[in-house]
Amino acid sequence: MTEAGLRHVVDAPLESPAPSSGLLNVFRRRYLLRLLVKREISARYQASVLGLFWSYINPLSQLFIYWFVMGKIIGRGTEMLAIHVFCGLIVVQFFVETFNAGTRSIVRNKALVQKMAVPREMFPVASMLVSLYHMGPQLVILTFICALCGWTPDPLGMAGFVLAVAIIMLLGTALALMFSVANVFMRDASSVVSILTNFVRFSVPMIYPYSLVDSRFGSFAQFYLLNPIADAVLLVQQAFWVGTTKNPDAIQAVNIPDNLFAFSFLALGVSALLLVIAQLIFMRFENKIPERL
Amino acid sequence: MAYPASTSIVVEDVTKTFTLRYHRTLKQMTVAAVKGREISDTFNALSEVSFTVEQGESIGLMGLNGSGKSTLLKLINGVMRPDSGSVLTRGRIAGLIATGAGFHPQLTGRENVFLNAAVLGMTDAETRRKFDAIVEFADIGRFLDSPVGHYSSGMQARLGFAVAIHVDSDIFLADEVLAVGDKPFKQKCLERMQEVRDSGRTLFYVSHAAGSVRKMCDRVIVLDKGRLAFDGGVNEGIKFVKYDEGTTSDDELSDDELGSDI
Numbered sequence: 098m099t100e101a102g103l104r105h106v107v108d109a110p111l112e113s114p115a116p117s118s119g120l121l122n123v124f125r126r127r128y129l130l131r132l133l134v135k136r137e138i139s140a141r142y143q144a145s146v147l148g149l150f151w152s153y154i155n156p157l158s159q160l161f162i163y164w165f166v167m168g169k170i171i172g173r174g175t176e177m178l179a180i181h182v183f184c185g186l187i188v189v190q191f192f193v194e195t196f197n198a199g200t201r202s203i204v205r206n207k208a209l210v211q212k213m214a215v216p217r218e219m220f221p222v223a224s225m226l227v228s229l230y231h232m233g234p235q236l237v238i239l240t241f242i243c244a245l246c247g248w249t250p251d252p253l254g255m256a257g258f259v260l261a262v263a264i265i266m267l268l269g270t271a272l273a274l275m276f277s278v279a280n281v282f283m284r285d286a287s288s289v290v291s292i293l294t295n296f297v298r299f300s301v302p303m304i305y306p307y308s309l310v311d312s313r314f315g316s317f318a319q320f321y322l323l324n325p326i327a328d329a330v331l332l333v334q335q336a337f338w339v340g341t342t343k344n345p346d347a348i349q350a351v352n353i354p355d356n357l358f359a360f361s362f363l364a365l366g367v368s369a370l371l372l373v374i375a376q377l378i379f380m381r382f383e384n385k386i387p388e389r390l
Numbered sequence: 391m392a393y394p395a396s397t398s399i400v401v402e403d404v405t406k407t408f409t410l411r412y413h414r415t416l417k418q419m420t421v422a423a424v425k426g427r428e429i430s431d432t433f434n435a436l437s438e439v440s441f442t443v444e445q446g447e448s449i450g451l452m453g454l455n456g457s458g459k460s461t462l463l464k465l466i467n468g469v470m471r472p473d474s475g476s477v478l479t480r481g482r483i484a485g486l487i488a489t490g491a492g493f494h495p496q497l498t499g500r501e502n503v504f505l506n507a508a509v510l511g512m513t514d515a516e517t518r519r520k521f522d523a524i525v526e527f528a529d530i531g532r533f534l535d536s537p538v539g540h541y542s543s544g545m546q547a548r549l550g551f552a553v554a555i556h557v558d559s560d561i562f563l564a565d566e567v568l569a570v571g572d573k574p575f576k577q578k579c580l581e582r583m584q585e586v587r588d589s590g591r592t593l594f595y596v597s598h599a600a601g602s603v604r605k606m607c608d609r610v611i612v613l614d615k616g617r618l619a620f621d622g623g624v625n626e627g628i629k630f631v632k633y634d635e636g637t638t639s640d641d642e643l644s645d646d647e648l649g650s651d652i
Binding site: 105106109110111112113114115116128132133135139140144207208211212213214215259373384385387388 | 397445465471479496504513
């Protein structure tokens with residue numbers, strides 16, 4: 098009706114109101130994504146006196162525990178064991194947090210998903226970005242301690258570090274996408290995920306050096322390297338830990354596999370492929386999400 | 391399937407089926423299978439609903455509880471997709487399907503306004519420009535910078551409504567708008583929705599209140615058990631759902647008008 102004499106002309110095509118799904122659409126709505134990430138981060142530290150400082154205390158305390166227990170009590174041979182472990186811990190925590198929080202993300206944002214037309218891939222992706230953000234303080238601590246131990250960054254190592262982060266970002270998002278939708282249909286999914294993540298810590302050369310894997314498994318060590326997370330951990334150790342030891346070249350030769358970069362690019366490719374598959378699975382089930390929540 | 395440029399909403403042969411699951415755990419499902427009971431069942435929340443809406447029309451959507459009103463609104467809002475048939479809309483949609491959906495209880499009112507506005511598709515600059523108007527409308531005073539979790543339900547609803555109404559939309563959906571909030575606020579909402587209507591936006595208003603539908607709308611659609619039962623004039627529509635029986639007058643702002651029976 099135009100009783101008020103106003104003619105409201107809409108210059109837009111007639112189209113489906115449902116948001117076209119897909120990860121690309123998530124990045125088209127970057128502003129909302131940024132706010133969702135900010136919401137998660139600031140909600141976590143709201144009403145705490147130390148605030149963001151906690152995200153430094155937590156990794157520091159873990160670093161201390163590993164240094165004391167593994168280095169002083171158990172006292173095994175690996176040089177700079179605390180840094181060795183911490184390199185692994187950064188990768189593992191980034192992955193585990195993405196996987197766990199991402200799996201729960203859609204169910205946790207029930208209210209939004211049921212009532213607003215937002216691309217649902219937004220939530221697992223936001224979980225991944227929050228986890229990435231939490232890696233920041235850990236990285237600061239790692240860099241600082243490594244620098245104290247006489248480490249200097251080298252370009253190849255840093256490139257490897259970036260590659261490691263990229264692998265975990267893709268792999269974590271892929272798994273979070275798949276399991277977040279599974280979690281809507283069966284809440285068992287989040288329990289399965291927490292069991293799966295228990296294995297992660299021990300499937301990477303974190304509390305044991307890669308040289309042990311190599312000497313125990315021999316030629317089967319190749320299969321160990323098919324695990325993308327193990328590759329990522331080794332890349333980070335190559336970037337930081339190796340440089341802190343007394344004889345980096347010898348350490349590199351024994352503890353970092355020669356063809357690590359080849360395996361890492363393979364891992365990156367596999368993770369990217371997995372992300373495509375995850376997206377297809379997500380789209381297949383997405384329609385039923387609002388009613389099943 | 392060509393529609394004129396003035397068409398705002400097209401709902402064509404839309405069916406939406408929900409799956410009901412009686413038994414959820416493995417144990418329950420095994421027991422049910424052994425006893426030969428149904429494990430799941432489906433029902434049609436909407437079946438073969440078709441209509442088109444022109445830009446600027448204001449539609450009152452009526453029907454008993456469970457007749458499919460909210461499902462239809464969710465399809466138009468894009469939260470759900472139809473199982474068959476198609477829903478098409480033109481332009482930006484804002485609505486009061488869920489005032490304050492996605493409010494984060496730990497964040498302050500201010501942060502939530504930005505978040506909610508972004509969910510509704512507003513940019514940062516747009517929100518900043520309208521921020522004062524939103525806050526003024528919500529009338530929450532100095533609570534703006536305290537966590538939304540501490541708000542009363544009425545305050546949360548006010549803030550949610552204030553954000554939604556300030557979105558520059560072409561289609562405005564309103565469900566359960568007036569279920570919360572005190573009388574002055576309800577009055578303010580109704581006035582604001584009249585403004586929305588008069589500005590030429592398409593209005594989709596779900597209500598059980600015959601009085602406010604009569605005041606707001608120029609067309610009524612009635613759903614009955616998921617089917618389109620009536621589509622036409624306001625008075626005939628209200629008569630069709632028999633909502634004006636028993637109400638004596640609607641010249642004063644009675645409950646009839648405010649929809650307190652929602």
